[in-house]
Amino acid sequence: MNTSVFQLATWNVNSLKVRLPHVLQWLQTNPVDVLCLQELKLTDDKFPVAELRQAGYQSFFAGQKTYNGVAILVRDGNSVDATSLVANNPFYTDEQKRLLALTVNGVRVVCGYFPNGQAPDSEKFIYKLAWLEALHRWLEEELKHTTQLALLGDYNIAPEDRDVHDPAAWVGQNLVSPQERAHFSGLQNLGLIDVFRQFDQPEKSYSWWDYRMMGFRRNHGLRIDLILLTPSLAEHCTACTIDKTPRAWEQPSDHAPVIATVRPD
């Protein structure tokens, strides 16, 4: 990594068209080097390249109509290898745009919008498990070529019960099922580290809150937006925080951004 301080962030914006003002405002006070976005909900021709360019960011994206869509924004001054851009998992044929990889400052950045899974007895859950299995195989391959990899995104998995506001109420549901958590453990077994848990954190830290029933005000949330780093990056990670600020803004995304700071040497 050829930089002194490197900040990476992830944010599920739930429509970039609606949330662009929030993204621009947030970047003004949080000028991270890399921002991974999920749920763009727009086609590539509608991506706000010019507005983000004006804000000092280069955009890489893979969108589709109505659903899904992921992007990686890179702040000017960082070193980007544009030929390293990969949309979707080469090991998995997928109509849905959920994965984007780009090498920035020598770090393999992977932005993911993991499937929701709907319910453990649904077709979408089957898809989620297959998608997770294929992700594992792809990352295993990527890790043969680099020691510096960052997987950021909306995992749609709450790793542990402490990442769930009411674990008892969530038993048997997607996002917390043993099958999904086993896949999460599989990613950890590749050496990837959930850096949020490397640091002391407030009790009941979440990154998503239901729009309904005053979920945010009551802190009824889940921690499902995560940053996993390989050991060589994680050992230089000095902070990982969830920024709840924009969740309290008017017309917010239901997710909050998560930021990791890496300081080599």
Added chain:
DNA sequence: ATGGCTTGCACCGCAAGA
């Protein structure tokens, strides 16, 4: 209490999210 918000798309309600 199986709803409750929010978004996009296409209509005058729906699917999908988590």
